[in-house]
Each structure stands twice: as structure tokens, then as C-alpha cells.
Amino acid sequence: MPxxxxxxxxxxxxxxxxxxxxxxxxxxRYPIKGMNVWRPYGWKLMNHVxxxxxxxxxxxxxxxxxxxxxxxxxxxxxxxxxxxxxGSEVYWITHAGTNELxxxxxxxPTSETAMYPMFSIWIRSHADLxxxxxxxxxxxxxxxxxxxxxxxxxxxxxFEAHTCHVDFEDAEKQVKEDREIADRLLKKLCMPYIFCxxxxxxxxxxxxxxxxxxVLMPSGRTLQLGSIHQYQxxxxxxxxxxxxxxxxxxxxxxxxxxxxxxxxxxxLIGIHGDNKxxxxxxxxxxxxxxxxxxxxxxxxxxxxDACEILSKKLAEKNIKSHVDNRDISPGTKxxxxxxxxxxxxxxxxxxxxxxxxxxxxxRDTGEKKSVxxxxxxxxxxxELDNISKSLYENAxxxxxxxxHRVQSVEEAKNKKGIVELPxxxxxxxxxxIENILDGNTLGEPIEDDEECKKYSCPMCxxxxxxxxxxxKTY
RNA sequence: GGGCCCGUAGGGUAGCUUGGUCGAUCCUUUUAGCUUUGGGAGCUAGAGACUCCAGUUCAAAUCUGGGCGGGCCCA
Numbered sequence: 001m002p003x004x005x006x007x008x009x010x011x012x013x014x015x016x017x018x019x020x021x022x023x024x025x026x027x028x029r030y031p032i033k034g035m036n037v038w039r040p041y042g043w044k045l046m047n048h049v050x051x052x053x054x055x056x057x058x059x060x061x062x063x064x065x066x067x068x069x070x071x072x073x074x075x076x077x078x079x080x081x082x083x084x085x086x087g088s089e090v091y092w093i094t095h096a097g098t099n100e101l102x103x104x105x106x107x108x109p110t111s112e113t114a115m116y117p118m119f120s121i122w123i124r125s126h127a128d129l130x131x132x133x134x135x136x137x138x139x140x141x142x143x144x145x146x147x148x149x150x151x152x153x154x155x156x157x158x159f160e161a162h163t164c165h166v167d168f169e170d171a172e173k174q175v176k177e178d179r180e181i182a183d184r185l186l187k188k189l190c191m192p193y194i195f196c197x198x199x200x201x202x203x204x205x206x207x208x209x210x211x212x213x214x215v216l217m218p219s220g221r222t223l224q225l226g227s228i229h230q231y232q233x234x235x236x237x238x239x240x241x242x243x244x245x246x247x248x249x250x251x252x253x254x255x256x257x258x259x260x261x262x263x264x265x266x267x268l269i270g271i272h273g274d275n276k277x278x279x280x281x282x283x284x285x286x287x288x289x290x291x292x293x294x295x296x297x298x299x300x301x302x303x304x305d306a307c308e309i310l311s312k313k314l315a316e317k318n319i320k321s322h323v324d325n326r327d328i329s330p331g332t333k334x335x336x337x338x339x340x341x342x343x344x345x346x347x348x349x350x351x352x353x354x355x356x357x358x359x360x361x362x363r364d365t366g367e368k369k370s371v372x373x374x375x376x377x378x379x380x381x382x383e384l385d386n387i388s389k390s391l392y393e394n395a396x397x398x399x400x401x402x403x404h405r406v407q408s409v410e411e412a413k414n415k416k417g418i419v420e421l422p423x424x425x426x427x428x429x430x431x432x433i434e435n436i437l438d439g440n441t442l443g444e445p446i447e448d449d450e451e452c453k454k455y456s457c458p459m460c461x462x463x464x465x466x467x468x469x470x471x472k473t474y
Numbered sequence: 475g476g477g478c479c480c481g482u483a484g485g486g487u488a489g490c491u492u493g494g495u496c497g498a499u500c501c502u503u504u505u506a507g508c509u510u511u512g513g514g515a516g517c518u519a520g521a522g523a524c525u526c527c528a529g530u531u532c533a534a535a536u537c538u539g540g541g542c543g544g545g546c547c548c549a
Contacts (some may be wrong), residue, residue: 021485292512296511297510332513351512
């Protein structure tokens, strides 16, 4: 049974690199570090993820827009913390044609500073609020560290939603809705996750607070898939985004943003994949069912017809199937579609036709069974559902087994994955723990939890205010 | 910012120490034809590489210097 050269549970990072290449997701040979070419299958997968995001946006009344890639320096510099946070990783445009520009332009690292001057023009009255927009675009960040396909890149495929509200409370409602969106989306992708309220020193530049969406990769490192930010009026003041109330007063808006990136794809690869290749959750699999005709001389037509009929029936039930009638051996096709992560494979050959059966093979478990042709559609629907469930359950089990709530740094040291320690609220204590554990502070759980108050901070011994999570991160 | 390593077909490799036997090995890939098809089929005939520039030399994939590209470690 041919498998990847590197095994997922032995050398995850090498395995990941191998899979990305084998499955035709991206080409890292483009001669700029961290700027990879999206190959057809990778782009298709990303588009399927984006489609799910668009669906969620539609359901929650967000409008899709597209803002320019270039931002003038003067707009970028209106909010001080924001510049400090992003300044060092911005690409600058200094020349156009043969002229040096009077004012430099930058490639968006994120779009606040492009959008907000326009919001200021658009929003006049309380009736214009809430404003809820989003875009799916490429953003640029000059990474100096090691890059990794879909996980740390310089040109980032990025979803960003921006909202404006009448007051803090309404913005808080948006944060809640964003959390629900993340939950629905990641459930579809069969990915368990955690929300963390980022510590003060690590929140988004300019935000009032930041909630991160993190998943745990099989290597034991966490990967931040996205974040939800409450800006309060931190941006609306410098960008003058205000509205007139019913009473005729002028108030500043309260704003939120919600961003996620191509890291979702990185997580899908890492969390569900195995040594045979990708395993795609049915919700985002471009092909959910692949049908392999087993052809013998003289019976080609009969078999191919049966495949096409089944494919049509599946289409009627909105199940995406593909009949692979390439002139290569069936074994090759099996490996091919396993590598691509198609959740369910169906084999139809002359023997099956005689018995009025088809053969189903699950990608995740390899389980193989014959079912009667009459009941096939129902069985396929059920199987796809079962695959989703078991992908989620396995990933959830891994996450649960690798989240540890402990009281001392000593205990924390021996744990793989994410640890939660009682924390007094003092930055220095958390930073010291980071040092000892050689990891990063993820943040505190967003759910209220009184239990930690029983314990004390392992560094200074003062009473704990909250749990604080630490992990090695990507 | 400091240190280290690497560069041979699309991918993976051998050759480099000690220059000549290299008209560059093997696997994979790929083109055409025949034959096959229930887990990567076979045969025949083809295709495809020494990162670039300069130097040393009778002779450079191999030695020297530089450029470009890639990677790692430390701060």
C-alpha cells in the first residue's frame, strides 16, 4: 500500500509539505518567498471553503464589496496603534513608471485603512446602521520568518468582514453573531476549535479586544484560523465615522471586524489528512462521490451507462459526483482520488451489475461494502453524513486529549498541546511562563469560569483572575 | 542583526573528496503505438537536467570567487 514518504504521526511538518505537493494544491517554486501559485485543485478547495463563507455572510445580511489593493500612506497612518502593529510588515510602492511617487502607497495588509475613509462618507444617519460588509481578497504581509504553504505566506487569501454600529452594545451583538458564524462554518468543516480572548499585548493593532479562533494541529502546535475584533470607537474617531442620532446628536460608530484566511485550508489538510493524502469533509469536497467503472472488454457500455445513471441520480439529490472514465487502471484511480480526499468512492463492474449492487468505499476508514442499487442513494447520503460525523469526532477527541488544565508550570512543561494555567492578570507573569514553556500565550477562555479563582498564579502566587492558555503556535 | 547549509530533467537521486572513464546513474514523470483494466500493468520506440557569471586548467557537474534562488539555527 503506497503511502507518503513522511508519516503524519512521525514527522508532521515534512508530511504536510509532501501532501501539499502531491495533492496538487500549490506550487512553491514561484521565485518569491512566501508567494505560492495556487494550483487547480488547491484553488478549487479554497473556493469551496469561500462558498461556505459567502453562504454564512448572506444568511447574516452582510454585503460583499471589493476595495482597492493600494492604500495611500496618509490614510494608513491615521490610527497610531495600527501603524505600530503593521508598519514593519508592509510592502511599499514608491515608484510608478519612471516617476517617484509624491506619496507612497502600500499593499493592504488588511483593509481597515482603505475602507474607513469611505465609511465616513457613506454613513450619515442612524438609519444607515448597522453597516455590514465583507470581502474576500488577497492581502500582503512581509514575513521575514520561515514561510509554509497556506500557514505562513506573504500574499494571503483573506476573508474580512467589517461592521459599524450605533453603540458598543450593538457591536457586541455582532461579535456574538460572528462567533456563531465561526461555529457553524467550522462544524461543517468538521473542525473543533477554541475561542481565546487574546492578551492585551497580543491583540490586533488598534482593537479594544481580540478573540482568536484557534485549532490544534496534529504536531501539537496551535494554528490561528481567524479572529474577531471589537474596535469600540478606536478607529471611528481618527477616521471620523459618525452618524446623526434620532435626537440630532452626532455620535461615533462602534466597529467590529472578523477575519479568516487560507489557513483554514492548511487546517483541513493537517487535521483530517492521513498517509494516503487529503481527507475532505463532504461539505467542502469538490467531488463528494467518485464513481469508478471497472471495464472489461465487451462490457464497457453496460458498465459506463450504469455509472452515468447513478451520477445523474446523485445530482438530483445535490450530491456532487464524478465518473472517472480515464483509460488507466482502476488501482491508479483509487490512489488518485484517495490523495485528493474524495470522501466516498463507488466501484461498479460487471460482477456488481449481475448482482444489482454497487461497492462503496469510505475514504476516512477504508471500509468497503456492497449495497443494492435500489437503496444506493439513501445509503450514500447516510454514509456522507457518517463521514462528517466521524471526522469531527476524531478531531474533537484529539483536541480534548491535548488540552490540559494544570496548576503549576512544572506540570505544564510535560504536556503536549494546549495548557491552561491560573493567571493573576499581570503581563510579566504570563510572559515569564511563555519563556519557561517555550510557547506563546493564546489568551483566556471567553466563557466565565469561577473555578480558577480557587487557585493562585504559578509565578507570583497572587490569586488567579482567569485561566490563561499557552501553546506552541504556528 | 549574527552564524550555518544547500542548488544535477517536472519530482526524487548517483557522480563531486582525488578534474579526464560523463556522450551524466537509477526511480518517477512524459510522448506515440500495441496490449491491458476488481489496488499504482506490460512491451517497443522517443522526450527531458549539471542555477548563472567570471576564474584556474590541455580538460570543470567536480576546484576558486561572485551573483541569484532556497533552507536552517541563534538574537
